[in-house]
Amino acid sequence: MKKGVPTQSAVIDHQNGSQMSYKNKCEKCGTMSSSINTLSVPGPRQMYTNNFPCMKCGNQQRVEIIGE
């Protein structure tokens, strides 16, 4: 079964076969977003990326989720 592993700025909320969801997590201040992002689980060694600014400290950062 495919699996996505966050390497930075994300915490997995739910993972179910080909779909997964995560919350943004600020690497600077640790704030977690309340909204949930859903995506297709990346294939092996594929990387999903997304950018977001922290709602609390404004730190601009990049989410990275790697498929296994």
Ligand SMILES: [Zn+2]
């Ligand atoms: Zn922050």
